[in-house]
Amino acid sequence: MPGFVLLFAGEAELNYGEKGMKQRKLQRGVAIVGAGMSKFGSFPGLSSRDLFVEAFQEMSASVDKGFDPRDIEALFIGNYSSDLFEGQGHTAPIMTDWVGLTPRPATRLEDACASGAAALRQGMLAVASGLYDMVLVGGIEKMTDLPIERVTDTLATAADMTYEIPAGFTFPGMYAAMATAYMHKYGATTDTFLRVGYKNHEHGSLNPKAQFGQRIVDIMEARKASAVKKGLPVPQWADEYEFLRDNRANPQIAWPMRLYDCSPVSDGAAAVLLVSEDLARNFTDAPLHIIGSGQASAPALHSRDTLTAIPSAREAARQAYEMAGVTPADINVVEVHDCFTIAEIIASEDLGFFAPGEGWKAAEDGVTMRGGARPINTSGGLKSKGHPVGASGVGQVIEVWKQLRGQADKRQLAGSPALGMTHNVGGTGQTCVVTIYERR
């Protein structure tokens, strides 16, 4: 029987996935030749099919040399829970019908908030297998029709309903628990997390598709203006951080996660067009080649041997780096799954950009800002851009597509970036999918 030791306080070396496994390669290369998304936000009256049509149309317009939609041979749709959010199951054929592509085979993929990247991976595998030359990958979620308590309960079903949720855990609560373990082990403070939210709002203010395209300072000034207008006492916050530390302006959700540490409830859809590598130049002179892909699973949060890293993310990253033959230093653009601010810090370590325990310092030092040495989430991330859960994994690809092709407008990274990465997490990390892209 194991001795009584406080497992998570130890300095045990993390297992960076299974070692010595055979290197995995696709049977043939796969490229992205079109990508588009709906605006993310709250859209009363629009259902997921309407948002998917919007994403499909933008994707179609993005194919530089044009394409015939009838050449799409199959659809893979990421969606977490249209059943509970919209009272609609079996959504893949509906999406297919609404973009005029029946009788193509259509399959829905569900891996909680990683459903989008799971669909991307299955689409990639379908092309790599040689069965199809062109497939459409979509991600959809319509969350805002439900009251917040039912949204919380619906998201909770992505955790273990037998052993986690009856303890009173919510999703913010489980990430908050990871945050306390991380603070205890590495010395981060509650202020550390505010920095991540601040940064992602700065980034999102440059993204016209973002749900909350406002900087924290804009939100703060709007609050003051509103108080003046209503004739109420005007709050005197010295700066954005004082605003973010104010329980009335930024209420606690699950300590130490406050409102501005949590991604919002969102509606949205995204779509990307995949073709076999040899066909890519027929559609664009700047395709994105999928050069690395990894996916892994993990048990419930309490059954892992660490609470300060996400083991599935480390394993998925290892697979993706190995397939691509690149290292973390080679990646120019990265979109990580910041469903909560602590998740971005842990992701920055799981993906190998910073050593365990160093990610929070990088966040505090501004290293992950758009102008920093390791920019993270130039789109604004899930925090600012929005988190329609099943769409998020595909939405991340849109940012990489734009950045690598020099189409990110005001938020474009300098230096003509050529290598991008997406990191999409389901639950608290029961699923993680990591993908690496190269513009050739």
Next chain:
Amino acid sequence: MSSLDFSGSKFYANLAEKRLVGSQCKKCGKTFFPPRPMCTECHSGEMETVELSGKGKLAAYTVVYVGTSAMNAAGFDRKNPYCAGVVELAEGPCISAQILGVDVTKPESIQIGTELSVAYIERGEGDVKKISLGFQA
């Protein structure tokens, strides 16, 4: 033993009798809590039940201000938040539980490593009576 002995329903039936029952692999000796019907360490199907001491330490926690609907129904809300945490049991495994006896008005005062002992939390009456797992500081 049948797989029913290691099921979630049996887990809660045991909790209702104020018993903390996990499972143990007869082959490799690994202890599981919550119980599992097969050993996920050595993949043996030879499992037996094992009573746990109910002693543990706090490994991670949060104070929840916006709770699940079940916790809201139990009277918790923004003004009356609760603590949930991951508890490392003396026997090794970790489990999610509500944490009692800590100062939820000062979340920063709650200490990882705090020694805990099992508490059986009953809510509701009659047919809707439910038991859940807690640990007391």
